Amino acid sequence: MPKFFFHMSMILSEQEQVRRASLHEMQQLGINPYPPEAFEVNTTTETILANFKEGSETFSHVSIAGRIMSRRIMGAASFCELQDATGRIQLYVKRDDICPGEDKTLYNTVFKRLLDIGDIIGVTGFVFVTQMGEISIHINSLKVLSKSLRPLPIVKEKDGQLFDAFTDPEQRYRMRYVDLIVNDQVKNTFLKRTKVINVMRDFFNSKGYLEVETPILQPIPGGAAARPFITHHNALDIPLYLRIANELYLKRLIVGGFDGVYEFAKDFRNEGMDRTHNPEFTVLEIYVAYKDYLWMMDFTEDLLVNVVETVQGNNSVLIDGKEIVFSKPFRRVPILEAIREHTGIDVAGMDEKQLIAVCRQLGIEVDDSMGKGKLIDQIFGEKCEHHYIQPTFITDYPVEMSPLCKRHRSNPELTERFELMINGKEIANAYTELNDPIDQRMRFEEQLRLSERGDSEAMFIDQDFLRALEFGMPPTSGMGIGIDRLVMLITGQTSIQEVLFFPQMRPEKIKKAMSHEMFTEIGVPEEWARQLIQAGYQTIESFKNEKPQVLQQKLNGLRKKNKLDIPAVQLEEIMLWFGNL
């Protein structure tokens, strides 16, 4: 239980009050609006709509449950739309069919008056086609399964055009449950997300690689360059960090003798939030022993072609009006060549001073904390990255940028690394992993020097990881894919919040509705205290500063408006309350 108790007198809108009254009336009629027993469902709207043929007996006894999404009441017969997990179907509700006896309460009172849009019901009946040609269920029983106390936004649709759409991103993300109920496409995005992950998992399992779990709480946040979240473990009295990557743990498992390990991991980075960044995000990382980054490029191509073909049904996706085609082989471009291609400058072999000069020449901002690696990264990011729309492997990054990556077999200034760029953004990152423990230690120490220069993202030294490498890690290739960004790409979404069920939001401002007790304490009768809250006096201050005459007018106005069955308030009473302040 949370430690916080909000003492609030809830101010309900008219519609919420009506729904609570309906709930109460149902209970008076002996109907449990939240029954405990299971309701047997024997089909789905999707199954019916896909398979019903007029005249067939297949759907003559259906039992189905879902949420009421619209109602058209026409007297002794009505139509309403029921939405289940698979879609919507129209119900035809005829009074004498759901109320075969004398008692017509279930139809006249419960269905027509006490049920609302948003309520969850279970029905049985038979499927037929209306005169308008719509496949519908003619129901013969109806059971209330859950009463909804808040009105849903009502979104309507005709020929693909939406009316009164629920589109405010803040509302949609904060109340994703509502978004999922009323915005049909939203569900599809998340179904695709799960499908992407399942296809990847199947692909890895079919190769015999092992899905593993590694620590989220880490004493040293390693494996990437980023600012971590920090927390504290009470029993050990040490700081712990939420992981920014799981790379170093997966490599320990390769040391331990597994041939291939992978993890769909939540990583956490204490950085800015925008349409491509959420503080927690999902990354797939996979490590395979006895392979190199060239092998990993082929593997990544196979993986992504497989994912896109399975999820999309073809080999392309459409995003920002651009068609992106996934077919082997993807283009491969060394980073220095990419820079030469887009700037005309050959930065190979340049030292820090020369690189800074190049950045200045190209109008790229630099600062003192930047080393060679970061400068080159900056040039690539500014001048090249956005050009790579079709899947392209950018390879052979400078050694300073990649402290966990093995030096290039033909040039020790470079590393055996690739990033996969799609639609101008990085989707995957992979190395021939550095397994030389002495080189690894030197690279960490270089990071430490960067850190001392003020690079807050430089890596920490993980002594246990170095110890593991010293026992010997087989040559290994590793690869990571940002799952959220991959899903954005495949679903054509341009913001990460659209592919996360519950993106991080600024805490909601809870409007402090003060309790009416603070007014009763100074002698205001209960009923008037409630009216004061409604009149907008939410603090004693605002109340105290009001003129007694104004208060009297407002309260008696509310008395008339709300048809209160109490005598009008007198000025003397109000003066008495003020006296008690």
Add this chain to the structure above:
RNA sequence: GAUUCGUUAGCUCAGUCGGUAGAGCAUAUGCCUUUUAAGCAUAGGGUCCCGGGUUCGAGUCCCGGACGGAUCACCA
């Protein structure tokens, strides 16, 4: 963080020159046995984001603030 736009009924949105706050849907009531975003009719529903200021008078003008969107910059 910068720029810019926005915040009005349960929802989607109008609101002119500063002068009694509006529409559609939703809700309530009445009528109605196959309707198609909306069956017909009537009614109720507002802290115009918050706080100051100008003014006889502010949803509207000015200042400050909160929250959100979009764009840009940094990180996956």
